[in-house]
Amino acid sequence: MGLATLEEAGPEHLSLFTHPRYREAAEASRAGAVLVGPGTELRDRDLLEAPQPYVALAELLEYFHPEPRRSGGVHADARVADSCRLGREVEIGPFAVVGEDVVLGDRVSVGAGCVIGDASRIGDDTVLMPRVVLYPRTEVGARCRIHAGVVLGGDGFGFATTLGSHRKIPQVGRVVVEDDVEIGANSAVDRATLGETVIGAGTKIDDLVMVAHGVRIGAGCLLAAQTGIAGSTRVGAGVTFAGQSGVSGHLELGERSIVAAKSAVLQDLAPGSFVAGIPAVPHGTWKRAQALFARFPELGSRLRRMEKRLETLENRLGAAADSPPGGEE
Amino acid sequence: MGLATLEEAGPEHLSLFTHPRYREAAEASRAGAVLVGPGTELRDRDLLEAPQPYVALAELLEYFHPEPRRSGGVHADARVADSCRLGREVEIGPFAVVGEDVVLGDRVSVGAGCVIGDASRIGDDTVLMPRVVLYPRTEVGARCRIHAGVVLGGDGFGFATTLGSHRKIPQVGRVVVEDDVEIGANSAVDRATLGETVIGAGTKIDDLVMVAHGVRIGAGCLLAAQTGIAGSTRVGAGVTFAGQSGVSGHLELGERSIVAAKSAVLQDLAPGSFVAGIPAVPHGTWKRAQALFARFPELGSRLRRMEKRLETLENRLGAAADSPPGGEE
Amino acid sequence: MGLATLEEAGPEHLSLFTHPRYREAAEASRAGAVLVGPGTELRDRDLLEAPQPYVALAELLEYFHPEPRRSGGVHADARVADSCRLGREVEIGPFAVVGEDVVLGDRVSVGAGCVIGDASRIGDDTVLMPRVVLYPRTEVGARCRIHAGVVLGGDGFGFATTLGSHRKIPQVGRVVVEDDVEIGANSAVDRATLGETVIGAGTKIDDLVMVAHGVRIGAGCLLAAQTGIAGSTRVGAGVTFAGQSGVSGHLELGERSIVAAKSAVLQDLAPGSFVAGIPAVPHGTWKRAQALFARFPELGSRLRRMEKRLETLENRLGAAADSPPGGEE
Numbered sequence: 001m002g003l004a005t006l007e008e009a010g011p012e013h014l015s016l017f018t019h020p021r022y023r024e025a026a027e028a029s030r031a032g033a034v035l036v037g038p039g040t041e042l043r044d045r046d047l048l049e050a051p052q053p054y055v056a057l058a059e060l061l062e063y064f065h066p067e068p069r070r071s072g073g074v075h076a077d078a079r080v081a082d083s084c085r086l087g088r089e090v091e092i093g094p095f096a097v098v099g100e101d102v103v104l105g106d107r108v109s110v111g112a113g114c115v116i117g118d119a120s121r122i123g124d125d126t127v128l129m130p131r132v133v134l135y136p137r138t139e140v141g142a143r144c145r146i147h148a149g150v151v152l153g154g155d156g157f158g159f160a161t162t163l164g165s166h167r168k169i170p171q172v173g174r175v176v177v178e179d180d181v182e183i184g185a186n187s188a189v190d191r192a193t194l195g196e197t198v199i200g201a202g203t204k205i206d207d208l209v210m211v212a213h214g215v216r217i218g219a220g221c222l223l224a225a226q227t228g229i230a231g232s233t234r235v236g237a238g239v240t241f242a243g244q245s246g247v248s249g250h251l252e253l254g255e256r257s258i259v260a261a262k263s264a265v266l267q268d269l270a271p272g273s274f275v276a277g278i279p280a281v282p283h284g285t286w287k288r289a290q291a292l293f294a295r296f297p298e299l300g301s302r303l304r305r306m307e308k309r310l311e312t313l314e315n316r317l318g319a320a321a322d323s324p325p326g327g328e329e
Numbered sequence: 330m331g332l333a334t335l336e337e338a339g340p341e342h343l344s345l346f347t348h349p350r351y352r353e354a355a356e357a358s359r360a361g362a363v364l365v366g367p368g369t370e371l372r373d374r375d376l377l378e379a380p381q382p383y384v385a386l387a388e389l390l391e392y393f394h395p396e397p398r399r400s401g402g403v404h405a406d407a408r409v410a411d412s413c414r415l416g417r418e419v420e421i422g423p424f425a426v427v428g429e430d431v432v433l434g435d436r437v438s439v440g441a442g443c444v445i446g447d448a449s450r451i452g453d454d455t456v457l458m459p460r461v462v463l464y465p466r467t468e469v470g471a472r473c474r475i476h477a478g479v480v481l482g483g484d485g486f487g488f489a490t491t492l493g494s495h496r497k498i499p500q501v502g503r504v505v506v507e508d509d510v511e512i513g514a515n516s517a518v519d520r521a522t523l524g525e526t527v528i529g530a531g532t533k534i535d536d537l538v539m540v541a542h543g544v545r546i547g548a549g550c551l552l553a554a555q556t557g558i559a560g561s562t563r564v565g566a567g568v569t570f571a572g573q574s575g576v577s578g579h580l581e582l583g584e585r586s587i588v589a590a591k592s593a594v595l596q597d598l599a600p601g602s603f604v605a606g607i608p609a610v611p612h613g614t615w616k617r618a619q620a621l622f623a624r625f626p627e628l629g630s631r632l633r634r635m636e637k638r639l640e641t642l643e644n645r646l647g648a649a650a651d652s653p654p655g656g657e658e
Numbered sequence: 659m660g661l662a663t664l665e666e667a668g669p670e671h672l673s674l675f676t677h678p679r680y681r682e683a684a685e686a687s688r689a690g691a692v693l694v695g696p697g698t699e700l701r702d703r704d705l706l707e708a709p710q711p712y713v714a715l716a717e718l719l720e721y722f723h724p725e726p727r728r729s730g731g732v733h734a735d736a737r738v739a740d741s742c743r744l745g746r747e748v749e750i751g752p753f754a755v756v757g758e759d760v761v762l763g764d765r766v767s768v769g770a771g772c773v774i775g776d777a778s779r780i781g782d783d784t785v786l787m788p789r790v791v792l793y794p795r796t797e798v799g800a801r802c803r804i805h806a807g808v809v810l811g812g813d814g815f816g817f818a819t820t821l822g823s824h825r826k827i828p829q830v831g832r833v834v835v836e837d838d839v840e841i842g843a844n845s846a847v848d849r850a851t852l853g854e855t856v857i858g859a860g861t862k863i864d865d866l867v868m869v870a871h872g873v874r875i876g877a878g879c880l881l882a883a884q885t886g887i888a889g890s891t892r893v894g895a896g897v898t899f900a901g902q903s904g905v906s907g908h909l910e911l912g913e914r915s916i917v918a919a920k921s922a923v924l925q926d927l928a929p930g931s932f933v934a935g936i937p938a939v940p941h942g943t944w945k946r947a948q949a950l951f952a953r954f955p956e957l958g959s960r961l962r963r964m965e966k967r968l969e970t971l972e973n974r975l976g977a978a979a980d981s982p983p984g985g986e987e
Contacts, residue, residue: 003501005524016523021579054489054498061499061522077408079735079752094408095424095442095753097770097788112426112444113460113753115770115788115806129483130426130444130462131771133788133806133843145497148444148462148480149515151806151843154787157864157882160712164878164896166862168803168840169712170719172661182497185462185480185517186537186807188843188865193719194674195663204495206486207517207539208557208844210865210883220493224486225539226557226575228866228884228901238493243557244575244593246884246902246920250679261559262575262593262607264902264920278607278920278936281952289954290608296618302961303631309968310638316975317645332830334853345852350908383818383827390828390851406737423737424753424771441755441773442789458812459755459773459791474826477773477791477809478844511826514791514809514846515866533824535815536846536868537886549822553815554868555886555904567822572886573904573922590888591904591922591936607936619937625947632960639967646974 002064003057006031014060017042018053035060070109078110087124105142117153123179135191141179141201149186152177156190156197156213156231169193171213178202184209184225200237218255236271260286331393332386335360343389346371347382364389399438407439416453434471446482452508464520470508470530478515481506485519485526485542485560498522500542507531513538513554529566547584565600589615660722661715664689672718675700676711693718728767736768745782763800775811781837793849799837799859807844810835814848814855814871814889827851829871836860842867842883858895876913894929918944 004013006022009031016035017026026034026042033046037053050056070091074080077094084098087105092098093112102116105124110116113131120134123142132146135153140146153175159166173192177183177199184207191197192214199211200219210228211217217229218237227241230248236255247253247265254271259280266279276286292299333342335351338360345364346355355363355371362375366382379385399420403409406423413431421427422441431445434453439445442460449463452471461475464482469475482504488495502521506512506528513536520526521543528540529548539557540546546558547566556570559577565584576582576594583600588609595608605615621628662671664680667689674693675684684692684700691704695711708714728749732738735752742756745763750756751770760774763782768774771789778792781800790804793811798804811833817824831850835841835857842865849855850872857869858877868886869875875887876895885899888906894913905911905923912929917938924937934944950957 003523005521008524019579052489052491055491055496057522058489058496058498061501065499065501067499094426095771097752113424113442113771113789129464131442131460131789135787135806145484147483148464149478149517149807149844151865154805154843154865155803155840157842157862158712159862159880160710160716161880162710162713165860166878166880167713167716169716170723170725172719172723182484184486185483185519186478186515186844186866188807190843190865192663193715194661195666202494204486204488206541207480207483207519208515208537208866212864212883220495222488222490222495225541225559226555226884230883230901243559243577244573244902248901248919250677261577261595266919277951279948285952285955289951292954292958293606293610293618296621297614299958299961300621300628302965303628303635306635306961306964306968307631309972310635310642313642313968313971313975314638317642332852334850337853348908381818381820384820384825386851387818387825387827390830394828394830396828423755442753442771458793460771460789474813476812477793478807478846511813513815514812514848515807515844531823533815533817535870536809536812536848537844537866549824551817551819551824554870554888555884572888572906573902590906590924622935622939622947625950626943629950629957632957632964635964636960639964639971642971643967646971 003060004031006034014048016053016057075112081118093130099136111148129185135175137174138177138191139174140177141181143180144177145182146177147183147185147187147207150183151188152183153191154188156193158193158213158231173197173213175199178219181205187211206243212249224261258283332389333360335363343377345382345386404441410447422459428465440477458514464504466503467506467520468503469506470510472509473506474511475506476512476514476516476536479512480517481512482520483517485522487522487542487560502526502542504528507548510534516540535572541578553590587612661718662689664692672706674711674715733770739776751788757794769806787843793833795832796835796849797832798835799839801838802835803840804835805841805843805845805865808841809846810841811849812846814851816851816871816889831855831871833857836877839863845869864901870907882919916941 006015006025006029009015011032015031035048072091074092075094078092078096080098081100083100084102089107091109096110096114098116099118101119103121107125109127111130114128116134117136120138122140126144128146129148133151138153156171158169173195175191175197178201180202183205187209189211190213198216203221205223206225208226209223212231214232215229217235220238222240224243226244228246233251235253238256240258242261245259245263253269257269257273260276263276263280264278274283276283335344335354335358338344340361344360364377403421404423407421407425409427410429412429415433416435418436421439425439425443427445428447430448432450436454438456440459445463446465449467451469455473457475458477462480467482485500487498502524504520504526507530509531512534516538518540519542527545532550534552535554537555538552541560543561544558546564550568552570553572555573557575562580564582567585569587571590574588574592582598586598586602589605592605592609593607603612605612664673664683664687667673669690673689693706730749732750733752736750736754738756739758741758742760747765749767754768754772756774757776759777761779765783766780767785769788772786774792775794778796780798784802786804787806791809796811814829816827831853833849833855836859838860841863845867847869848871856874861879863881864883866884867881870889872890873887875893879897881899882901884902886904891909893911896914898916900919903917903921911927915927915931918934921934921938922936932941934941
């Protein structure tokens with residue numbers, strides 16, 4: 001019983017088919033039944049049709065693979081300052097360090113080797129995987145999931161440069177991660193120079209993402225892997241960043257915007273924008289221009305041929321004298 | 330005795346010269362002898378010619394700098410669950426945590442501060458540098474080298490979005506790293522939603538690389554720094570990714586393909602492809618188009634001049650009436 | 659008393675206004691006074707004019723937020739080899755591991771969970787935040803600030819490939835970080851194959867940056883987040899890399915050059931260059947070409963229309979026979 005990939009499933013498994021690329025694999029699968037979206041046809045198959053197959057998948061996986069109930073308790077090898085306030089059923093792993101005046105909500109889980117700086121606060125049911133670092137005064141909401149190697153609250157990259165020498169501007173702000181946020185492995189969110197760097201409620205961040213000092217990300221955004229957001233930019237609710245995209249500093253990105261993979265946003269975006277490219281332009285424009293890009297050499301030679309033909313005509317008509325002097329390279 | 334760079338070598342050292350950029354440095358070097366490829370000439374120099382100078386370099390460095398024999402033994406400050414099975418001569422550093430039912434092969438070395446999740450398995454002679462995290466049920470083959478800060482098995486970035494809210498899809502698969510793999514500092518490989526994320530035997534991964542859930546990378550690939558591979562993509566054997574390249578999800582990349590630096594592969598690649606650009610196109614096309622790109626402003630003005638000349642001709646011939654209405658901006 | 663953002667400041671706070679985008683916020687702010695650059699006007703406001711407002715900001719923040727005096731002392735849960743030499747007032751956090759023959763200068767602070775490899779050296783007043791890893795023989799200068807998760811001295815990515823198999827080239831060099839360097843969270847600097855990878859004095863590196871083996875970065879450079887520098891490249895003093903930029907290997911970048919965000923430098927740069935694009939070209943060229951890029955589809959249709967008009971003229975003049983055979987697609 002349970003779920004398995006199309007390749008690995010046997011008659012006792014349910015599998016999933018949503019992406020047309022996998023039709024062949026779905027037809028060849030030994031799965032006992034296949035979860036599909038509305039109206040999907042599949043030969044000789046028992047189908048489990050769901051209006052939103054990924055929501056159904058999430059529910060089924062939660063059913064078949066419930067989160068392990070954690071052991072609870074503070075490990076003897078964790079170092080927790082006496083001034084901390086711990087909620088009920090808090091779990092702290094071995095070799096974790098929890099600084100002075102930290103507040104941990106109920107059922108918070110702090111993984112092995114985490115370091116939680118002084119005066120940080122973590123909300124109920126939040127899980128810190130192993131080796132997360134919170135600089136002092138970091139705030140993380142409830143029901144968050146912070147993956148291994150994440151660093152929250154590192155110094156913002158701020159320097160006053162005079163005569164080639166970079167003087168550090170102390171970064172005295174902090175990082176606030178709201179409720180229901182997930183942050184992927186080895187990502188980094190820097191604290192603000194003044195005030196707060198904010199990750200909005202329900203936002204999901206992938207691995208190796210960088211959020212700079214003073215950025216404010218709205219609720220329900222998605223930041224795919226290796227995305228970077230430069231300092232002081234404000235991102236509205238529900239914005240999606242595809243992988244390896246970037247945004248420069250001091251911008252405003254309107255809600256529900258989409259930034260395509262590898263793109264660089266260099267100016268403000270109106271709500272609902274869909275942009276691509278370096279610098280990012282409307283996605284439709286980018287797509288048409290890119291399609292032509294590969295034909296660029298061909299356009300170059302067409303241009304040359306036309307110049308030739310034009311010259312021929314001009315010569316025949318004795319018109320060359322009309323063209324501006326120096327007009328040809 | 331030993332090897333040194335061209336600048337630092339003295340008469341007692343062997344140095345290396347393979348890249349034409351360093352001819353001047355090679356000629357000025359005080360090295361006692363210089364290791365070169367077939368047919369290389371260098372004035373007034375003792376040359377050590379090798380058919381494959383980098384293979385010779387590897388052999389010589391192994392000879393002059395043998396890997397230090399490790400001390401062996403489980404450090405008193407490591408926490409190893411009683412249910413683990415350890416091979417012979419296993420070494421585990423201070424403050425490492427090894428979970429329940431973990432199996433470590435012979436001569437495995439687990440660095441200080443590593444966290445190895447329950448039911449993970451590590452093959453013979455594999456080295457985990459300090460502060461590596463393996464999520465539960467991760468499998469690492471024999472003779473691998475996993476660098477500091479690497480995270481294997483983190484949650485894949487999978488959410489079912491309804492009405493702007495992102496519901497987590499539990500990621501119940503795992504990561505399998507085959508034999509002879511090297512993974513660079515602070516890289517992250519996420520576990521599959523279902524089934525496995527696989528890094529093929531002999532593949533070498535540089536620092537800060539991200540491999541997403543369900544990706545399957547074949548044998549003998551090279552992934553240079555900051556590369557990212559999106560979910561479910563399959564990469565054939567012997568594929569090379571230059572630095573900061575990216576691949577989108579659900580693609581198939583044929584074996585021995587090469588992806589140029591900073592490129593983004595957005596569609597399947599036939600075996601032996603060599604691509605560049607965003608989106609990636611055949612490298613030759615990209616190179617010709619890029620060469621023209623910088624001349625783009627010039628092409629624009631050539632176009633404008635031609636339109637002028639054409640208009641002049643048309644006016645002289647009274648031909649304007651033949652051009653389509655609205656044909657001019 | 660103290661400093662606050664324009665939005666958060668009350669009458670008891672000083673705030674800052676330098677970027678024109680925030681004029682409205684500055685005018686609406688409740689701040690008691692506003693720090694500005696020379697000649698800035700702001701309605702109904704007490705202004706504190708400074709010739710270099712960011713230098714003044716740095717000074718004021720240092721005054722209002724002095725670095726906390728550290729507790730000092732080696733934590734009972736740190737493991738420090740007997741052969742180490744510690745300066746005066748050294749602080750070492752819990753679960754840090756300091757290897758054999760390490761030398762720490764006066765007032766060095768080693769954060770919780772750091773791992774310092776054998777024979778490394780750290781200069782006076784340098785701070786290692788939690789969970790930094792130094793591979794053996796790494797050298798870090800005085801007054802450096804190395805952020806959480808940084809890995810210095812990992813193996814360079816060097817392999818000798820024969821018949822599809824990648825043989826490791828031992829990396830026997832080391833990393834040298836000079837004085838007054840800052841390195842951001844989760845960045846990685848690899849050690850050289852032979853000789854040294856060098857980060858020059860006063861250089862500031864942001865989060866998630868990758869510096870490959872054998873790179874030499876001059877003094878006073880700035881590397882913004884997610885930048886990558888490939889092997890053996892030499893970067894002159896005072897070079898600026900904007901976010902997500904990259905440089906290929908074996909290049910020389912002249913001093914005071916600027917590389918725009920997302921750009922890829924594929925050839926040497928003269929001193930004082932300002933480049934952008936993939937591959938990077940002079941910034942002015944890139945800007946003009948990019949401006950035209952979005953108009954590319956329009957240029958394509960202008961070209962088509964001209965070809966039509968030219969054909970019309972040629973037909974009228976019976977000139978078609980003069981055009982080269984096969985000249986039309």
